[in-house]
Amino acid sequence: MKLFLKIWRQNNSKAKGEIVKYEIDEISPDMSFLEMLDVLNEKLIDEGNDPVAFDHDCREGICGSCSLFINGRAHGPDRGITTCQLHMRKFKDGDTITIEPFRANSFPIIKDLVVDRTSFDRIQQSGGYISINTSGNTQDANAIPIEKYDADRAFDAATCIGCGACVASCKNASAMLFVSAKVSQYSLLPQGKVEATDRVRSMVKQMDLEGFGNCTNTGACEVECPKGISLENIARMNREYLSTLLKN
Ligand code: SF4
Numbered sequence: 238m239k240l241f242l243k244i245w246r247q248n249n250s251k252a253k254g255e256i257v258k259y260e261i262d263e264i265s266p267d268m269s270f271l272e273m274l275d276v277l278n279e280k281l282i283d284e285g286n287d288p289v290a291f292d293h294d295c296r297e298g299i300c301g302s303c304s305l306f307i308n309g310r311a312h313g314p315d316r317g318i319t320t321c322q323l324h325m326r327k328f329k330d331g332d333t334i335t336i337e338p339f340r341a342n343s344f345p346i347i348k349d350l351v352v353d354r355t356s357f358d359r360i361q362q363s364g365g366y367i368s369i370n371t372s373g374n375t376q377d378a379n380a381i382p383i384e385k386y387d388a389d390r391a392f393d394a395a396t397c398i399g400c401g402a403c404v405a406s407c408k409n410a411s412a413m414l415f416v417s418a419k420v421s422q423y424s425l426l427p428q429g430k431v432e433a434t435d436r437v438r439s440m441v442k443q444m445d446l447e448g449f450g451n452c453t454n455t456g457a458c459e460v461e462c463p464k465g466i467s468l469e470n471i472a473r474m475n476r477e478y479l480s481t482l483l484k485n
């Protein structure tokens with residue numbers, strides 16, 4: 238396949254960025270999207286040019302690193318997959334593909350298509366954990382009976398990979414789908430209930446400090462989330478947050 242690429246190039250968060258056009262040939266439909274970018278970068282390096290910076294790690298849909306906005310959609314045209322799971326068979330010979338970073342004020346551009354998502358790390362650090370005794374006599378988690386309904390909902394929430402597609406897809410750059418998944422994965426389980434009040438307060442506070450927008454129930458985040466994280470989690474987080482206002 239021959240493809241026409243329009244790629245966002247930007248040296249750093251302060252520099253002015255621009256779309257740069259590239260042509261690339263002999264792309265197999267069996268290649269992954271990131272392999273196609275690898276081919277482009279090898280060509281750029283051979284020609285003595287600066288390769289396109291893009292984030293990736295596992296290339297298996299697990300780590301959440303591959304944050305590309307492809308033809309106006311986070312993670313590209315397929316549903317329920319990450320950029321690294323996207324294959325070139327989704328495109329046709331002669332197609333033009335526009336590739337941009339995940340855009341949000343709270344995700345400043347590091348270079349080209351790489352954005353700084355440490356704001357997510359700081360939200361996690363503010364409350365996305367449980368305190369347990371790890372001195373050698375930790376209780377086996379499986380010894381605590383948990384209703385199947387709650388266990389399934391907690392597991393579903395825990396599949397969030399922190400990619401940021403929800404933020405990039407949201408007109409408000411809201412992080413509420415991500416934060417609510419991280420709150421829910423604990424709050425539905427007995428182990429998470431002990432610190433539930435402090436957790437939701439701290440994580441929402443940090444989310445606001447990082448400058449993410451609010452949720453206005455558009456639902457783009459749920460549609461574009463590669464892990465199918467449900468809006469139900471946002472409702473649960475809001476209920477939990479409001480109930481903390483009744484406490485001290
Ligand atoms: S909620 Fe979905 S889109 Fe948002 S960070 Fe988690 S996996 Fe990515």
Ligand code: FES
Nearest residue numbers: 294296301303321
């Ligand atoms: S590179 Fe890990 S999810 Fe895509």
